[in-house]
Amino acid sequence: MTTKCSPPELRPKKLDILVAAVVLVLAVVVAVGFYGPKLGQSDHLTAVISVGEEVIERVDLATLKEDKLLTVEGECTLNVLLSNSGAEVILSDCPTQDCVHTGHISRAGQSIVCLPGQVVIHLEGASDEGAPDIVVG
Amino acid sequence: MTSMQKWTTKHLTLCAVLTALALALSTLENLFPVTLLIPLPGVKLGLANIVTLFALYYLGTGSAFMILIARCLLGALFAGNASALLFSLLGGVLAMAIMALLRRCRKLSVYGVSIAGAAGHNIGQICAAMITLGNTMVLGYLPFLLLVSLFSGALTGFVVALLFRAMEHVKLSRT
Numbered sequence: 001m002t003t004k005c006s007p008p009e010l011r012p013k014k015l016d017i018l019v020a021a022v023v024l025v026l027a028v029v030v031a032v033g034f035y036g037p038k039l040g041q042s043d044h045l046t047a048v049i050s051v052g053e054e055v056i057e058r059v060d061l062a063t064l065k066e067d068k069l070l071t072v073e074g075e076c077t078l079n080v081l082l083s084n085s086g087a088e089v090i091l092s093d094c095p096t097q098d099c100v101h102t103g104h105i106s107r108a109g110q111s112i113v114c115l116p117g118q119v120v121i122h123l124e125g126a127s128d129e130g131a132p133d134i135v136v137g
Numbered sequence: 138m139t140s141m142q143k144w145t146t147k148h149l150t151l152c153a154v155l156t157a158l159a160l161a162l163s164t165l166e167n168l169f170p171v172t173l174l175i176p177l178p179g180v181k182l183g184l185a186n187i188v189t190l191f192a193l194y195y196l197g198t199g200s201a202f203m204i205l206i207a208r209c210l211l212g213a214l215f216a217g218n219a220s221a222l223l224f225s226l227l228g229g230v231l232a233m234a235i236m237a238l239l240r241r242c243r244k245l246s247v248y249g250v251s252i253a254g255a256a257g258h259n260i261g262q263i264c265a266a267m268i269t270l271g272n273t274m275v276l277g278y279l280p281f282l283l284l285v286s287l288f289s290g291a292l293t294g295f296v297v298a299l300l301f302r303a304m305e306h307v308k309l310s311r312t
Binding site for chain 2: 008009010011012013014015016018019020022023024026027028030031034035050052053095098101102103109110111113115116118120122
């Protein structure tokens with residue numbers, strides 16, 4: 001059997017730049033659409049913790065007197081540290097540990113997602129606007 | 138690949154070897170988690186995509202698709218994680234579909250096809266995440282994943298280009 005498949009073009013062509021540009025534009029559009037409306041809200045941070053589709057806890061971070069350690073039981077067990085400045089997952093028994101590596105989140109619109117545990121910790125309300133969401137690379 | 142292809146032993150073996158290679162590359166990739174550098178879930182080099190891309194050009198869409206499905210099923214089996222299957226399947230199939238379409242465009246090189254495929258993979262995975270989590274919060278990760286896919290896609294394209302250059306001198310009959 002001979003296949004009709006021809007070998008690919010091995011050198012970058014001009015149209016490749018277009019593909020890269022489309023991907024870039026898509027990234028910007030999603031970023032603006034997702035993060036845009038969340039800027040400029042009240043500077044009152046609320047941590048919304050949900051497991052699956054269910055919101056299990058809303059914690060008002062601004063009125064928090066002292067740091068609060070919360071144990072979230074999803075598919076995995078997460079230890080979440082909530083403070084005035086934000087939230088972070090300090091311990092998790094999930095295999096990927098992405099939630100722990102995400103580190104501390106402190107700005108509205110940011111979230112920590114633990115996929116194996118199906119846990120989402122999301123910050124609502126805005127504080128210092130204009131700062132970068134995440135610095136990549 | 139439009140007509141029914143004849144599955145010779147050699148063809149079947151080649152597909153099996155490529156499946157094994159893709160699985161090995163995924164495992165290798167897990168040993169060097171890029172997530173430590175860029176703390177975003179789902180950020181990967183996508184080394185297994187090298188195999189998909191190569192198979193797409195060398196064996197055609199049908200065989201490449203079968204290798205992809207076999208890789209996803211076996212990968213989920215090894216990881217023992219059913220939700221991982223949805224992630225790799227949605228991401229993989231979307232990447233595959235995009236690459237299979239763009240491959241026909243002669244004005245695109247392997248780099249463009251690869252970048253589009255990597256982006257498609259990320260979009261598919263975010264879709265899977267939205268399905269499993271039941272909310273759209275994870276959509277916030279997509280812009281960063283897409284930025285990373287520009288680099289990982291170019292890297293994959295580069296490796297496949299190297300591969301095809303090296304294979305110009307290899308008379309591996311296409312049966």
